[in-house]
Amino acid sequence: MLAYLVKRVFQAIAVMFAISLVSFAIQDNLGDPLRELVGQSVSDEVRQQLRDELGLNDSFLQQYIRFIGNALQGDLGTSYFFKEPALDVIMKKLPATLELVFGATIIIIGLSVPLGVYTAIKPNAIASRIIMGASIIGISVPVFLTAIGMIFVFSVELRWLPSFGRGDIVHMWGPWSTNFATVDGWAHILMPSIALASIMLPLFVRLIRAEMMETLQSEYVKYAKAKGIHPFRIYFVHALKNTLLPVITVGGVQIGTMVAYTILTETVFQWPGMGFMFLEAVNRVDTPLIVAYLIVVGFIFVVTNTIVDLIYGLVNPTVNLARMGA
Amino acid sequence: MSLLSVRDLTVKFAMRDDTVTALNQISFDLAKGERLGIVGESGAGKSITGFSLMNLISKPGFIDNGQILFDGEDVAQMSDKALRDMRGNRMAMIFQDPMVTLNPVLTIGQQMVETLRAHRKLSKAEAAQIAIVKLREVYIPSPEERMDQYPHELSGGMRQRIIIAMALLLDPQLIIADEPTTALDVTIQADIMELLLELCQSNKVGLILITHDLGVVSQMTERTLVMYAGRIIEAGKTREIINDPQHPYTQGLINALPQQTLPGQKLKQIPGTMPSLTAIPRGCPFSPRCQYAVENCRNTLPEVVQYAGIEVACHEVKRLHNDRLEQSA
Amino acid sequence: MSSLSTNTNRPSRLARILNSNMAYSFRRNPVAMVSMGVFLLIAIASIFAPLIAPFDPYDPANIDIMNSEFPPVWVDGAEAEFVFGTDDQGRDLWSTILYGTRLSLIIGLCAVGLQAFLGITIGLLAGYIGGRLDSLLMRLADIQLSFSTLMVAIIFLAITQAMFGSETFNQYAVYFLIAVIGIAEWPQYARTVRATVLAEKKKEYVDSARVLGFGPIRIMVRHILPNSLSPIFVISTVQVANAIISEASLSFLGLGMPPSQPSLGSLISSGFDYIFSGSWWITTIPGVVLIVLVLVINLLGDWMRDVLNPKLYKG
Numbered sequence: 001m002l003a004y005l006v007k008r009v010f011q012a013i014a015v016m017f018a019i020s021l022v023s024f025a026i027q028d029n030l031g032d033p034l035r036e037l038v039g040q041s042v043s044d045e046v047r048q049q050l051r052d053e054l055g056l057n058d059s060f061l062q063q064y065i066r067f068i069g070n071a072l073q074g075d076l077g078t079s080y081f082f083k084e085p086a087l088d089v090i091m092k093k094l095p096a097t098l099e100l101v102f103g104a105t106i107i108i109i110g111l112s113v114p115l116g117v118y119t120a121i122k123p124n125a126i127a128s129r130i131i132m133g134a135s136i137i138g139i140s141v142p143v144f145l146t147a148i149g150m151i152f153v154f155s156v157e158l159r160w161l162p163s164f165g166r167g168d169i170v171h172m173w174g175p176w177s178t179n180f181a182t183v184d185g186w187a188h189i190l191m192p193s194i195a196l197a198s199i200m201l202p203l204f205v206r207l208i209r210a211e212m213m214e215t216l217q218s219e220y221v222k223y224a225k226a227k228g229i230h231p232f233r234i235y236f237v238h239a240l241k242n243t244l245l246p247v248i249t250v251g252g253v254q255i256g257t258m259v260a261y262t263i264l265t266e267t268v269f270q271w272p273g274m275g276f277m278f279l280e281a282v283n284r285v286d287t288p289l290i291v292a293y294l295i296v297v298g299f300i301f302v303v304t305n306t307i308v309d310l311i312y313g314l315v316n317p318t319v320n321l322a323r324m325g326a
Numbered sequence: 327m328s329l330l331s332v333r334d335l336t337v338k339f340a341m342r343d344d345t346v347t348a349l350n351q352i353s354f355d356l357a358k359g360e361r362l363g364i365v366g367e368s369g370a371g372k373s374i375t376g377f378s379l380m381n382l383i384s385k386p387g388f389i390d391n392g393q394i395l396f397d398g399e400d401v402a403q404m405s406d407k408a409l410r411d412m413r414g415n416r417m418a419m420i421f422q423d424p425m426v427t428l429n430p431v432l433t434i435g436q437q438m439v440e441t442l443r444a445h446r447k448l449s450k451a452e453a454a455q456i457a458i459v460k461l462r463e464v465y466i467p468s469p470e471e472r473m474d475q476y477p478h479e480l481s482g483g484m485r486q487r488i489i490i491a492m493a494l495l496l497d498p499q500l501i502i503a504d505e506p507t508t509a510l511d512v513t514i515q516a517d518i519m520e521l522l523l524e525l526c527q528s529n530k531v532g533l534i535l536i537t538h539d540l541g542v543v544s545q546m547t548e549r550t551l552v553m554y555a556g557r558i559i560e561a562g563k564t565r566e567i568i569n570d571p572q573h574p575y576t577q578g579l580i581n582a583l584p585q586q587t588l589p590g591q592k593l594k595q596i597p598g599t600m601p602s603l604t605a606i607p608r609g610c611p612f613s614p615r616c617q618y619a620v621e622n623c624r625n626t627l628p629e630v631v632q633y634a635g636i637e638v639a640c641h642e643v644k645r646l647h648n649d650r651l652e653q654s655a
Numbered sequence: 656m657s658s659l660s661t662n663t664n665r666p667s668r669l670a671r672i673l674n675s676n677m678a679y680s681f682r683r684n685p686v687a688m689v690s691m692g693v694f695l696l697i698a699i700a701s702i703f704a705p706l707i708a709p710f711d712p713y714d715p716a717n718i719d720i721m722n723s724e725f726p727p728v729w730v731d732g733a734e735a736e737f738v739f740g741t742d743d744q745g746r747d748l749w750s751t752i753l754y755g756t757r758l759s760l761i762i763g764l765c766a767v768g769l770q771a772f773l774g775i776t777i778g779l780l781a782g783y784i785g786g787r788l789d790s791l792l793m794r795l796a797d798i799q800l801s802f803s804t805l806m807v808a809i810i811f812l813a814i815t816q817a818m819f820g821s822e823t824f825n826q827y828a829v830y831f832l833i834a835v836i837g838i839a840e841w842p843q844y845a846r847t848v849r850a851t852v853l854a855e856k857k858k859e860y861v862d863s864a865r866v867l868g869f870g871p872i873r874i875m876v877r878h879i880l881p882n883s884l885s886p887i888f889v890i891s892t893v894q895v896a897n898a899i900i901s902e903a904s905l906s907f908l909g910l911g912m913p914p915s916q917p918s919l920g921s922l923i924s925s926g927f928d929y930i931f932s933g934s935w936w937i938t939t940i941p942g943v944v945l946i947v948l949v950l951v952i953n954l955l956g957d958w959m960r961d962v963l964n965p966k967l968y969k970g
Binding site for chain 1: 798800801802803805809810813817896903904907908920923927931935938939942946950953954957
């Protein structure tokens with residue numbers, strides 16, 4: 001177990017190292033920090049002097065080491081636009097994105113398991129056919145169109161739900177303010193969460209259904225029936241536990257996609273999260289903020305992937321955690 | 327009264343456009359504590375027979391006709407609840423391949439305890455105690471430790487022992503064992519069979535042993551059914567069938583045993599292969615492979631007749647028997 | 656000998672699959688037939704867009720800002736000239752959709768072509784050569800797969816756009832999109848092809864072909880590749896649908912096709928600002944076209960998966 005953990009952590013560090021290299025390369029080539037600092041109207045001499053002072057004439061390696069050193073201390077540069085430390089800017093936006101992802105994840109897990117299991121157990125029922133039909137439409141509608149469609153119906157036509165922003169949020173702790181404390185907050189987060197879940201949910205329903213149907217064909221399920229085990233226990237203990245293994249793997253892969261979809265969802269709903277901020281930063285060529293976003297997103301991605309791998313190892317008894325670490 | 331009485335059991339499979347008959351009017355009886363062997367090549371319908379006794383045929387198969395009277399009740403007509411109460415409790419099954427029979431994500435203990443608790447009101451601790459006793463009966467070393475292990479941590483032979491222990495958990499009246507050693511190493515096959523025989527005898531449990539191996543049948547069972555293309559073609563006391571088989575197919579099976587072959591000789595295989603269920607020939611299904619077949623065999627299906635104390639489905643049984651007597655005389 | 660017979664049997668076997676089983680189930684499956692019909696209709700309409708479209712949306716001489724935001728003809732205040740109305744710049748929406756669909760399809764198909772080329776080549780190499788190269792390539796595939804394509808594409812295109820500036824970026828947007836979607840998804844193909852290669856490599860005919868002195872490339876392309884065709888077909892349909900969605904998403908974010916040369920995604924994006932003011936059609940109509948296009952491809956993919964039932968590589 002410990003060896004496995006150590007190996008996973010090393011892998012995570014390696015990926016973070018690669019991300020930091022890419023990020024630094026971007027920082028080095030994108031935009032001109034000097035212009036942001038002093039503008040255009042400075043003589044070449046002063047310019048050179050400033051470059052020396054800022055260390056911009058140092059070797060790539062020296063600059064990279066300095067970059068890493070600063071990053072490890074939480075210093076990812078100062079946003080050109082906000083004139084604030086880039087990390088602080090992101091930390092202020094992070095809770096909004098995390099709450100959105102949380103809402104969507106609840107919808108995905110809460111619905112995909114029962115729907116997937118039901119359609120696998122009763123493949124010919126009318127309800128199953130409807131669910132499967134809806135799921136193929138679901139995977140065919142891009143997230144941003146689901147979002148626009150919902151805004152059009154529920155905000156523009158029916159005027160039931162707000163179309164942008166977070167609404168009334170309640171301050172919780174540090175940079176974290178929550179949507180889940182007020183009715184208005186719930187109303188604001190409802191559509192963005194559904195939109196973010198809209199393409200993942202049918203994907204998982206189909207995946208769980210396919211895996212479950214395969215598992216239900218297995219010898220051990222037939223054997224459980226031959227032992228007189230109740231169907232409920234067969235479905236939800238014997239079959240579902242085996243079904244979840246590949247689902248967890250796919251779930252880990254989908255985390256990155258989820259982050260990408262937050263950018264789309266936040267753009268449509270003008271949700272004040274990291275994704276929306278990232279696109280604005282790109283339009284403003286706010287290099288430190290872009291780089292900080294990459295590193296923070298990369299970090300979240302690496303951490304969640306590592307956690308998913310560990311969960312997989314815990315759920316699946318045939319993964320010998322100790323041996324995998326070797 | 328017999329424990330099990332099967333009458334005219336017919337099992338079909340629904341195909342794209344029509345149905346295929348996998349079992350054709352099977353009838354046989356089994357007394358309490360009796361051990362019966364069902365022999366035949368793969369595809370003869372042995373396993374389907376075993377599963378239909380539990381009413382556990384997978385789709386698209388279904389019991390089309392017939393009765394399966396088990397302890398006076400018709401298994402083919404039972405409700406789901408009644409079937410659940412019977413399965414694993416009064417009638418238990420041992421599957422072919424122990425590597426895929428146990429659920430890989432549940433411990434041995436979980437899988438044994440759940441079986442007990444599905445049929446008896448027991449606490450988990452009580453159930454575990456019974457399970458450990460049964461594991462000891464099948465000579466599992468340190469059974470307490472095995473309870474917490476997952477199937478993949480155990481060898482195939484060990485797993486099959488555990489499955490035998492699970493079959494015995496609720497002291498059933500009948501155990502159906504479907505090729506219980508085919509998937510195992512040759513070296514442990516005999517051990518497992520011996521164990522099964524010993525436990526059936528000491529617990530007075532009825533056994534239906536499904537196998538392609540006549541040698542195993544001769545050691546394990548009192549009576550034998552020989553199946554071919556979904557029908558029973560010969561049935562009787564095991565000793566008599568082994569010593570003096572009446573059906574040319576059974577004779578072929580016995581002659582093909584390696585023990586019947588002198589060193590350096592070729593194995594005497596039956597020529598040809600068993601027909602697929604979608605293309606069963608007219609008349610006697612064995613006729614295309616039978617060296618004794620005459621015109622009548624190719625046209626009409628032979629009835630089951632009593633001959634020399636054996637039930638046999640062969641038109642020419644009398645002539646062949648007399649020929650053999652003349653030859654040996 | 657066995658290699659000769661398999662050699663002559665191989666194409667005919669494939670032809671038989673395509674002719675009998677697939678055609679049979681196709682005729683019996685109304686969903687597949689309708690989907691195929693709709694897909695062909697969209698494909699033909701977009702191929703012949705320059706002939707069908709009443710206006711050329713790329714020609715500024717055709718565009719009059721005074722014509723902007725006319726509704727479709729079945730709504731009050733419409734101009735008969737513009738069947739589906741006009742967009743915010745005064746372009747005929749019907750013509751713009753035709754050209755936009757054409758772009759979306761071209762980008763989707765080319766990107767998947769690139770994926771397939773890279774993936775099949777890498778998969779064949781990894782499976783056939785095996786050893787260190789195999790484990791290296793498959794490790795790479797794992798890493799590549801664990802990064803979301805859309806995320807990588809967003810970051811790559813965002814940085815590219817910031818570096819080159821919008822004008823240069825817009826000029827080459829088509830190529831950027833094809834490249835980024837095409838490169839990111841090769842592992843899907845590589846894994847499946849590799850699995851087939853490993854399965855086929857053990858078989859007799861590959862050995863005999865080798866004994867007969869056929870080169871590895873010939874063996875791979877003529878003997879092994881045909882066996883991976885059905886999974887490749889199934890993957891490709893799903894991938895085209897995904898590529899079209901990815902392209903639309905990127906263009907919607909302003910990281911793909913520019914408004915002057917809109918794909919369906921950028922058209923939807925430019926119309927989004929107007930749904931609050933009541934001009935719903937600029938977003939809705941291209942949105943419906945996009946959904947229908949992706950849906951019929953997905954339905955065809957589902958049908959093909961049912962018929963061919965290939966062993967797809969699972970995570």
